[in-house]
């Protein structure tokens with residue numbers, strides 16, 4: 001296996017497979033697209049024709065016959081558990097799209113089956129592989145911005161922006177949530193990645209404008225284990241795609257954005273520091289310039305423009321590396337479960353109007369709110 005490409009099968013042949021996973025596999029030097037399954041054969045055929053692999057409309061047949069090393073799962077959320085467990089029971093490693101599952105109990109069963117089968121389970125939080133998020137993490141880890149006391153993150157996308165193949169996102173039984181579980185879940189993971197584990201959640205989930213009676217306006221307040229406070233928001237309403245994260249530390253601030261998505265955010269990464277140039281980590285020393293050539297940099301905002309890289313390629317590289325090295329992925333099933341727990345605690349908080357502490361007890365109820 002070490003020298004040959006990993007043979008990967010796709011479980012699901014909808015939009016994210018067509019626009020991201022299949023082309024990434026097609027271009028990969030680590031892995032190849034060996035098979036594609038979808039309940040609608042025509043969708044599996046379309047991907048197979050463009051990017052390779054044999055098409056199937058029977059998952060068991062693909063898992064048994066295609067001589068695979070691993071699968072990528074991107075089906076409507078309610079099928080993730082069944083799909084991941086089927087693959088793991090065939091001894092196949094799994095990269096499962098976010099959200100890992102609909103609820104914590106289901107995520108825990110998926111992790112246990114993968115552990116018992118000795119296979120890698122990676123959660124598809126591709127935003128962890130955005131270069132600006134990775135650099136931000138390095139800057140935080142080296143202590144440049146001191147102790148984090150506050151963070152906020154916004155991720156919003158109008159309901160008609162993304163060309164999904166099916167409407168599962170707005171059917172709460174299939175999705176487990178329209179906006180919190182689809183959009184905010186990315187920022188729950190980024191909050192954990194950059195700030196740390198979340199200790200307590202308060203949620204306001206609203207249905208405001210969409211014709212479907214689902215959460216389309218989400219506010220999550222978070223208390224982190226390290227004492228920091230956070231606010232994570234998403235909506236499905238405004239026409240622009242909204243994106244921005246601010247991390248406030250005792251000695252500096254980091255602003256992260258996606259300037260290609262929202263030109264108002266003119267740089268992907270900005271760091272405010274009052275340290276001198278010689279005290280900065282290499283990446284900031286290279287990025288910082290004084291206001292005039294006769295002055296030394298003596299604090300202020302430093303703009304970092306990291307080279308663009310495809311997060312799906314980096315995500316696949318991590319998946320292949322964890323398989324080849326026989327270690328857990330850096331974005332594990334447990335990361336998927338922890339994010340799920342925040343979503344589920346959000347539902348409990350919405351229902352009770354109170355803060356909900358984590359970790360949730362094993363028997364915590366899972367009730368998707370209903371909206372009028």
Ligand SMILES: NC(=O)c1ccc[n+]([C@@H]2O[C@H](COP(=O)([O-])OP(=O)(O)OC[C@H]3O[C@@H](n4cnc5c(N)ncnc54)[C@H](O)[C@@H]3O)[C@@H](O)[C@H]2O)c1
Pocket residue numbers: 011012013014015016017037038039040043073074075076077079097098099124125126163164165166167168182
């Ligand atoms: N990481 C990200 O940023 C990101 C982006 C988009 C989608 N996703 C995730 O990927 C998953 C799929 O999303 P999408 O946008 O591709 O959806 P989609 O509606 O475009 O496609 C869903 C596909 O699943 C197929 N399907 C339905 N039931 C199935 C079953 N039982 N078994 C196998 N296939 C079945 C459908 O025929 C369809 O082809 C979701 O979990 C979503 O959250 C993640």
